[in-house]
Amino acid sequence: MTDPNAPPYTLPPIDVVGQRRRPSGLFPAGPGGGGGGNNPGGVNQWELDEEGDPPPPPEGEGSHPCDDPETALDWNADAAAAEAKKEFERLAAARGDTELYSREWHAFIYEDQNGRMYLGPIVAGTINSVTPETAGMTPNNLVGFIHNHPGGGLNPSGDDWIGFDNLYEWVAQWSSGGTARADQLRQYIVARDTSDPNSPMAIRVFNKNSSRSSDAPAPEVNPDGQPCP
Amino acid sequence: MSLALTVGLLALMSHTAHQTATPGRALDELRQLRFEGLQPRAAVMANEDSKTSIWAFYENSPDGGPALWIARRETSSAGELRTEIARSDICPQIYAQALALERLPIPGPEVRGPRSASPPEFVTQPPNLGPLHTSYTLWAKGWTSGLEPVELTVFHLGSGPIADWTAKAEADLDLCWSREDRPGPR
Numbered sequence: 470m471t472d473p474n475a476p477p478y479t480l481p482p483i484d485v486v487g488q489r490r491r492p493s494g495l496f497p498a499g500p501g502g503g504g505g506g507n508n509p510g511g512v513n514q515w516e517l518d519e520e521g522d523p524p525p526p527p528e529g530e531g532s533h534p535c536d537d538p539e540t541a542l543d544w545n546a547d548a549a550a551a552e553a554k555k556e557f558e559r560l561a562a563a564r565g566d567t568e569l570y571s572r573e574w575h576a577f578i579y580e581d582q583n584g585r586m587y588l589g590p591i592v593a594g595t596i597n598s599v600t601p602e603t604a605g606m607t608p609n610n611l612v613g614f615i616h617n618h619p620g621g622g623l624n625p626s627g628d629d630w631i632g633f634d635n636l637y638e639w640v641a642q643w644s645s646g647g648t649a650r651a652d653q654l655r656q657y658i659v660a661r662d663t664s665d666p667n668s669p670m671a672i673r674v675f676n677k678n679s680s681r682s683s684d685a686p687a688p689e690v691n692p693d694g695q696p697c698p
Numbered sequence: 699m700s701l702a703l704t705v706g707l708l709a710l711m712s713h714t715a716h717q718t719a720t721p722g723r724a725l726d727e728l729r730q731l732r733f734e735g736l737q738p739r740a741a742v743m744a745n746e747d748s749k750t751s752i753w754a755f756y757e758n759s760p761d762g763g764p765a766l767w768i769a770r771r772e773t774s775s776a777g778e779l780r781t782e783i784a785r786s787d788i789c790p791q792i793y794a795q796a797l798a799l800e801r802l803p804i805p806g807p808e809v810r811g812p813r814s815a816s817p818p819e820f821v822t823q824p825p826n827l828g829p830l831h832t833s834y835t836l837w838a839k840g841w842t843s844g845l846e847p848v849e850l851t852v853f854h855l856g857s858g859p860i861a862d863w864t865a866k867a868e869a870d871l872d873l874c875w876s877r878e879d880r881p882g883p884r
Contacts, residue, residue: 573830597747598831600856603824616830628745632827632855642813643822 487543489674489688496691535697538584542653546612548696549578549586550657550672553615556591569659569670573599575616577606608643615657623660624687625675637677652677728837733770740799740838744864749775755796767792782875789874795867802859804852828856836860
């Protein structure tokens with residue numbers, strides 16, 4: 470029986486890994502307050518693990534994902550994906566394209582020795598395909614890749630997953646971190662939900678644990694996300 | 699180069715809807731491409747950009763005479779399906795293309811991975827996956843030295859030996875094709 474004198478139960482902060490939200494959710498706040506750019510940021514949300522249990526909540530002040538190198542990687546990779554999308558849009562506008570609907574764009578996301586994320590060469594393709602540029606890629610700096618689907622397709626295609634698996638195997642084989650490093654790989658898809666005419670071109674993130682069925686909801690990345698200070 | 703080689707049954711892979719087919723789907727389609735009752739000796743599926751091409755090669759020896767090679771190409775693009783035939787009695791280079799399939803530089807299975815035999819100081823290059831949303835599948839029959847029949851399926855993404863073969867075959871056989879219902883070159 471509930472103790473009527475007990476203080477009201479307060480939900481612990483909820484964080485999403487990285488700068489992400491579930492459908493209709495809010496993006497987490499940035500380390501300085503706000504989610505970056507024009508996004509005010511929402512409550513922090515923890516994702517449930519496979520058993521349905523939330524990870525331990527952060528303790529005290531200063532427990533932002535940027536404070537931990539492991540969680541900062543997700544945070545900064547998401548910010549790099551947001552930067553890539555903005556670059557895609559800028560380059561598309563320079564070509565006179567119809568936003569990101571005219572062709573596919575692709576970039577790899579790398580990490581330097583200090584944990585700073587940066588983009589590899591951005592390449593433009595056709596409306597159905599793009600050939601990634603791997604210049605500068607090593608098994609130790611690869612964090613992930615991002616490309617858009619002009620015709621829709623919120624999730625990676627079957628071939629996108631095969632490509633992901635090949636890169637995963639390559640990083641697992643050749644990186645100094647082995648499979649632990651490969652486990653950090655992620656791919657971002659920029660696409661619009663064609664069933665919703667009001668939906669924007671959104672960034673969604675997938676890793677080796679993501680469901681590969683086409684209708685599974687995937688976390689959406691804050692398009693205004695900023696890297697850790 | 700990214701290759702997956704499967705001898706016998708190809709593991710079926712889950713399909714997520716986008717532009718291209720999966721190896722599993724390709725296998726089922728390729729090995730049943732009969733033409734005038736003939737079973738294909740080899741078949742290739744190319745998913746390129748918005749176009750899918752399925753090539754099949756048949757050998758016919760009517761009345762025990764000289765072998766006649768027939769190539770059938772089915773191309774679907776933008777909702778349109780086109781089926782064409784080429785015959786080796788008109789275009790002998792069809793045989794060369796069939797032969798080229800036998801000579802493809804296909805690696806053997808690498809269960810241990812490419813790093814297994816490399817010295818520690820070796821620096822690897824990134825995998826060449828080729829264009830996204832592009833893939834190629836080859837299906838063919840083979841025989842072991844013990845006369846055991848096997849089926850070979852090779853799949854790779856946008857870069858690899860089947861892509862190279864397809865590009866060359868497209869060029870070399872360009873003038874050989876006729877619509878399936880209209881014999882003779884166009």
